Each structure stands twice: as structure tokens, then as C-alpha cells.
Amino acid sequence: MTNCLTWQGRVASYVDAELPCPEMEAFRAHLATCPDCAATTLALMESKMAVRRAGNRYAAPPELRAKVLSLAKDEPAVARGAIGGDRARFRTIVPRYWTGWAIVTAALLLLAAGLFLAANRRQNAKAVAEFADLHVTALASANPVEVVSTDRHTVKPWFQGRIPFTFDLPDLQATPYTLVGGRVAYFHQEPGAHLIFGYQRHLISVFIFRDTPQVAMPASFFADNTSSFTLRTWTQQGLRYVILGDANAAAIANLMELLQRAR
């Protein structure tokens, strides 16, 4: 594992999108073959997102904004002509802010795909990677769920009129799982339900879509023990269920059973 030591030293630069292009490619190629480095990388990516969520903590009081805006008006002699009329030369910062994040998300998608590919090379990993991306993107967003409720009798009706089917949710009392909420997700322009469940400190995504050829997938993708993602999928009553998260494989399987028995 001498080789891996070199790679592990670059994990942070990779996750922070700071590796030069050729090294980035080489790093990705290594991830596809090395579950250890892939797991480390995924863990750091998830940590980075967790810090991002936690770090966006304070909202500025509106009075302060007003004060700051009025500061400028009280300072008529500011920047006298120094840079007037040369607007075009200023760099716009907003797009840069977004590209950084887009790179991380794209890298994560590739990594998730790579992990599953490494485990199940011949399987159709495209759909898997897309669901992994939906999961990760939702958890990384400021509002992962649109309907926040632990009550299945609130969440289920919320989807009525928003998606073209209905589904049943299990009673989770007396189980270690909690319902966190739900949102509408899109898979190939098709609306479906994205439910988020809590298990210990893990968040597990359950996607429900009408069963179409696009969402057809092999029943399970286990990257090996060192990887932090497990995905299971099945169909029932014309619906395709996909369950995905970083909880252990048994926890995912138990939730799958609860969903299959839901009436």
C-alpha cells in the first residue's frame, strides 16, 4: 500500500478541487480501483459538505444591511474617479462561487459512480450514479426536504397531486428509524418521491418512481466493506424503489423490509 500513501496525501487537494487536471484524472483512475482511497475521499467529501451546512449559521439582521447601505451614501467623496468608467474590468465573483461547488458535486458523482462500478463492473451503474447524486445533492442543499414531518400521515398526502402515483409508508414506531421528510425528485424528467429517513446519525434516501426501463437496475450494489454507501432496489406494485445511504448494509436491508411490508 506504499502507492496509496501518496494518494492519501492528495485526498484533501482532490476534494477541495485543487489538483491540476492530469493529477485529477490519475487520482480518479486510482479511486476506481482502490476502495480504501475511495472510502477516505468520500468521507472527506461528506465532511466538507457537513462543515458547509454547519458553517452557514448566521443570518445578518436587516437593520445592519440598511446601515451598511447608508454608510455609502454618507461618504460622497469615496473613490473619487479612480476606477470610474472601467466596469468591464472587474471580475464577477458570483460564478466563481458556484463553479467551486459544481466541481465538488461533479467529483462526488464520479466518485460514487466509480465506487459502485468497482464493485459491480458489469452492472448498469448509470442509474445508480444518478440516484447517488440525487441523494448527495439533496443532503448538501440548505433545505434537503420540502415537507418536514415525522408523521407518515402528513408526508404521504403531501405528495398527492405532485407525483403521478401513490405509495404506502410503514409505521416506524418501535423501529430505530425516523421519517425526516420528503421532496419531489426528478429522474429523466419523471417526478417521483424522495423520502429521507434517519437512522442513528445517518440519513437514508428512499426514492420511489414509476417503474420504467430507465430506472431498471440490478437488485443491489454493495461496494465492499470499506465503502460507506449501500444501495438496494426493488419493484412492487408497478413502482421502483431505490434505497441508498451510508448506514450499514443491515440497517438498509431492514428499512427495505419495512417498506416492502407497508400497507
Next chain:
Amino acid sequence: MKAETASYGEFERLAMPLFDSLYNFARWLAEDATEAEDLVQETFKKALHGFASFVPDSDFRAWMFRILRNTFLTSRTGLRARLTVELDPEDEETTPVTWETPESLALASATREALQAALDGLPVVYREAVLLCDVEEMKYQEIAQVLSVPVGTVMSRIARGRKLLRQMLAGERSVRSGSAWK
């Protein structure tokens, strides 16, 4: 007069989109909301006065954050933080980068509140580096401009900050107990 108005409008156009991030960052540095508000006001005042010296084509966001951070360093809380740094050299270039996946997972799966408490407990030098990298998503080069340190120092501070966070969340030791500075 026309040029003046244009540059004033230019400042507002460039600076106001940064207002929320600057305030969030100020709150993370300062001890309370009042100090953070003063910090943000002071930053905008200084930036407004110094806008003529801002070099077009350079990084305006880094420039604003740098003013805020320098203003913080001269505040009471900032002086105390700086004193701590000087008393405790951080052997920056010798910090080895090692990864322990279970610890990393503890960080990724920590609650938002637990993570916020851990960030609060982090010494300011590491807290600011990690926040600029993960929350503001600045490039190492940009963070180096904000903090006025070499890129290598930025990288080791981020690595050390993340490592301390992981350790705190894995419950191995408390940084507040003073062991963080050796």
C-alpha cells in the same frame, strides 16, 4: 461627478452580494452578535474608503474578507486570538496529513449542532481557514490572500483544523482542554 457616481455604484454592486457571507464569517470570528455587527460595519467603511486602492482585475472577494479579517485582528477578541498564536507556534510545515476513516465518518454524520460546537471550539487560526475553504469555497490561493500567509500554510491549517474537528467529534479529546497547542 459622473465617474464618482459610477465607482460608488460599482462598490455597492460588488460588495453587497458579499454582505451575508461577510456577516456569517464575522459571527464565527467574533464573540457575539454586537461585535460581529461592528466588524461588518467597520469593514464596509474601510473598504469604501480604500476602494480607490483596490486593483481592478484582482480578487474583490478576497480583498473584502482580508479587510474584515484584519479588522478582527485589531479587535479585542482578535488580539487575544493573535496572542494565543504567538504563544503557541503551530509547527505548520511539519503537520503530517493522515486520515482515519472512522473519525472522518464521525464528522460527516455529526449533527449540525455538534459540528457547530466543534467549530466554535477550534482555535481561530484553524476555524477561519476551514470556514473559508468549506463554507466560502475559496481556492487555497484566495485564502492565502485573505490570511496573508503562503499557500502551504493555508493547506496545513485546513488539514490540521479538519483533523482537530474529527478528533473532537470522535470524542477522543477536547481541544478546549488546551491540548490543541501542545
